[in-house]
Amino acid sequence: MTSKWLRATGLRAPRSEILIKYGEQREEAEMPLRHGIDSWRCDRCGHDATLLAGLFDLGAASKIARRRGSCRPRGKRAVEISQVRYFLAVAKELNFTRAAEQCNVTQPALSRAIKLLEDEFGGALFHRERRFTHLTEPGRMVETYLEGVFENSRQAKQIAEQYVNLKRMPLRxxxxxxxxxxxxxxxxxxxxxxxxxxxxxxxxxxxxxxxxxxxxxxxxxxxxxxxxxxxxxxxxxxxxxxxxxxxxxxxxxxxxxxxxxxxxxxxxxxxxxxxxxxxxxxxxxxxxxxxxxxxxxxxxxxxxxxxxxxxxxxxxxxxxxxxxxxxxxxxxxxxxxxxxxxVNLVTVRGRKHSPAVGALVREATQKKWFGERAKALSAAE
Missing domain, CATH: 3.40.190.290 (D-Maltodextrin-Binding Protein; domain 2)
Known part of the structure; x- marks a missing residue:
């Protein structure tokens, strides 16, 4: 059943990275597979086809691009982190209502975000049944990739917050x-x-x-x-x-x-x-x-x-x-x-410095060096 469904939709298991060009479709077999979301744009009209790297073959990708019809404005290609979060919540709960509650959004908002994500990937990610919502085959295939995307995003945000709030900041x-x-x-x-x-x-x-x-x-x-x-x-x-x-x-x-x-x-x-x-x-x-x-x-x-x-x-x-x-x-x-x-505390002139350097400057100028206040502070007074 699965193989027949895959043949019918033109999808197949991951094999290589795909490059879409209208009128000149070719496969970049020599390029390494990247685990992430990539975008390709038509050289002729600028049409955008955003795919999961390695998921679709050329035939399916071209069909997706043709289904989209008119070109989309440049700069509007995006799979947002919120969409990824909503997808993972539905994949876990297998229920749109519970997933919306978990994400603290309304169910219609979550459903719209999932629909936009499916539009980006060119096919349904969930079978929506009254009693039994479950992942489609493409949904199962992209789930692992999107889990990685979301986890990397979470870690990047955590590192940035620690840096800004001086919770963890190295100083050389x-x-x-x-x-x-x-x-x-x-x-x-x-x-x-x-x-x-x-x-x-x-x-x-x-x-x-x-x-x-x-x-x-x-x-x-x-x-x-x-x-x-x-x-x-x-x-x-x-x-x-x-x-x-x-x-x-x-x-x-x-x-x-x-x-x-x-x-x-x-x-x-x-x-x-x-x-x-x-x-x-x-x-x-x-x-x-x-x-x-x-x-x-x-x-x-x-x-x-x-x-x-x-x-x-x-x-x-x-x-x-x-x-x-x-x-x-x-x-x-x-x-x-x-x-x-x-003896001076020296930094490079004109270089932007981290908050950790600012903390060091404060402590170095407040400290008494050999029983005397720092020369910079004494001069300022």
Missing amino acids: LGIMSTIAPDEIIELIAAVRGHHPGVELHLCDSDAVNLRKRLLEGDLEAAIYALPSDVPDEEVHALPLFREQMVMAVHLAHRLANQRVVRVKDMSNESYIHRNNCEFAGYADAILAQQGVTVSPVYWSDRDDWTLAMIAAGLGFGFMPEHTAKHPGVVGLPITEPEFWRD
Whole structure:
């Protein structure tokens, strides 16, 4: 019975994707089957034939197109999500009245939506009998596809709502590895406490690499310092705090008892080079201008190792004052000239940012950095 009915209507089981062209019907056998609703339009008159991918063969599709008569205006092809929802409700309840109640619409409205859906697919999806409503063969065939369409739509809506309402929003944040970790932990805790929907994805690196990743879109925001005499026009920098650079030496060093140390006093000292130091290259030029030379003896990616080597008397380090905290190490402020780093919360200028970035900005500006309010907030007051 089923096969006879299929032959009579020109329908057959899914086999391949169909392309409709009046006067030039052909089958795109090489194209992969897509599980979804596709539309094709007549090249001659613009007539629209919307089919379920893979459901109809060429003969049936052309008959459907001819049955429609006149062309429909462009832009009016649509299988709406509400129609899909109504179809699935009727397929579940097998009763139009109960399905309408479940969807919170009137039965006539639901019936019209189902009829429009059937018009789109070119045939009845339900046998409408007084006591026994049930799916037709095409109805059973499209049900699985439409369930997938509806579920994907529901998930997309849920993700969008979570994003807008900050219920669940990832934020990719880069942190300069030379910033004291205690301050960053306080910021993370504040974001987590006041905005539990923000999921922080943290990475640490040197300032140059963070800026590069920020501009490339790998990061949404970054906290770093890059000393320069030229403003960076590609980014927006929100000042957080300033920190003086010091000469870190062991307690028995010849300069350890001085209150400050001049740049000239560093000459001929053994130096432990911090590979991630943001002043690398910048400070070298200043030392060269004053005729100061130092002898690098070790190179380290990690500040804790650098501090341990300083404490052992292996050389001095050029470090931020709040990083130079270690037993057996003293930090001496550098003068003539002084070196300061300005640490900023950086975003790309002109780029549209998510609400999660806004939450981060609020917490970063409200936080006290090393006991002082953020520089941006202080300047605004």
